[in-house]
Amino acid sequence: MREILALDGNAAVAHAMRQINPDVVAAYPITPQTSTVQTFSEFVANGLVKTEFITVESEHSAMSACIGAAAAGARVMTATSSAGLAFMWETLYIAASYRLPIVMLDVNRALSGPINIHCDHSDTMGAREAGWIQIFSENAQESYDNFIQAVRIAEHPDVLLPVMVMHDGFITSHAMERVELLTDEEVRNFVGEYKPAFPTLLDVHNPITYGPLDFYDYYFEHKRQQVEGMAHAQEVILEVAREYEKLSGRKYGLFEAYRLEDAEVAIVVLSSTAGTTKAVVDKLRAQGKKVGLLKPRVFRPFPAKELADALRHLKAVAVMDRSISFGAMHNAGPLYLEVLSAQRIYGGSMPVVDYIFGLGGRDIVPAQIESVYDDLFRILETGQVERLVTYLGVRE
């Protein structure tokens, strides 16, 4: 029977890992991720999974162990945050370029310095060119659902890329909510038995090499093939989501459009803040204001055309970024720059502005989100954009 439990985001993902029962998990603790692998290690110790749990001395080693195990043909998972992800840097690229379907939870946390353990998206935004598929989750339920789907996406023969699933540090990772679990059997059947798409290191009858020297002779071709995997990912993500909806009744897409269809103005924002924005949308709608929300779920590959199509009818759009792309145009956030690029190619002439918010876990409250909608209506009235980038909730 399916269970409904009171779980925080990290425990929800630990349960997803238990139900998936991966062959190998190699991980190193870091706040606010720690309780995920801690909970999972209890499942291992209690014999609930057959996983080989490898404790390592750093995140660089954690990802290296994952790569080795995955190249040997194992279904592999890990979890990290912030500086842990940064320490994996070199190996993130290696995992993607070896086309290893590793699945990782990243609990979004600011990067140092100054030292901060709280939520922003700098860690995974920094890793956005590493070749991983990136999926953001609004709450514990979504993180659980996304993690299970990630296995199928990563292992799909047309994709074969690692997937990172994100939820917000503390806000989601440590908030207990109502989470509906599938049964163990349902998850087991959904992910299926892992059959590596290519020969593995332990297959002595089909010797194969992973990661040899690859200079100007073939490196470029390998990178070109990596693009193909990413290009196929979008359709596979949707296909897996459709199948997951049939099983769970919960619908997932490339993004979620909330009261967007007849909206005049809208906010584009990731993760938990999208949830808070929904409450603001409901409030303003009750006052007769035509506001909407678009919450990207998949950030890599970025669904540029679909997103531009969904926004095209709007009269003004605000993107909210929980990170800064230092030195980029106007020092804007990465989500803003992606939305602008999408608009440039796929159309849409409305003004788009950016709000940097919530860095280092700075609270974001409904009144601030309401002020963003107010700003958008002011743009409609005056036809003027005063600032492209606004810092929301900073002292200056």
Next chain:
Amino acid sequence: MGKMIEIRWHARGGQGAVTAGKLLAETALGAGFYFQAFPDYGAERMGAPIRAYTRLSDSPITLHSPVLEPDVVIVLDPTLLGVVDVTEGLKENGVLLINTTESPEEVRKRLNLEGKNIRIFTVDASSIAIQELGREITNTPMLGAFCVATGLLDLNKIVEQVRKDFGKKLRPDVVEANVRAIQRAAQEVKQG
């Protein structure tokens, strides 16, 4: 329930506010409510003032921001009065539930709440905890007082949840001591 109820907990690190918030959330789950329970993680250490939040609702909760205007404030440690502004943002006709030896009238005077539309409840949860548990851990008795003060959850359901949750980790006599503490606090809580 009709609408969302927002609760803010004040305590010191190590007093069990987070556990109490989670127990409340699990009880709410059993009662068919949607809920959120989350602490306000700073750089706390044992003994430092902390806050935690619980939201209860009969429909899904999408808000993921801190509680700014609580319907209910619960203070686990009497020494926080005067140190932390426990009534900050407390809604009109809200509930203030405090662990203290003082009467609701004394608390009303001390916090300058005379003439304000706030329902004050007090219970000496520290004494109850020391007598029943042998330690000043006030989270479980305060849950008993919470049921009476707010009428939001059934006392028996909290008792059931404590037996279930604590039963996994604690000795049976400790579990039953917690149950007695909850029931005593429910009887001894005073309104003013």
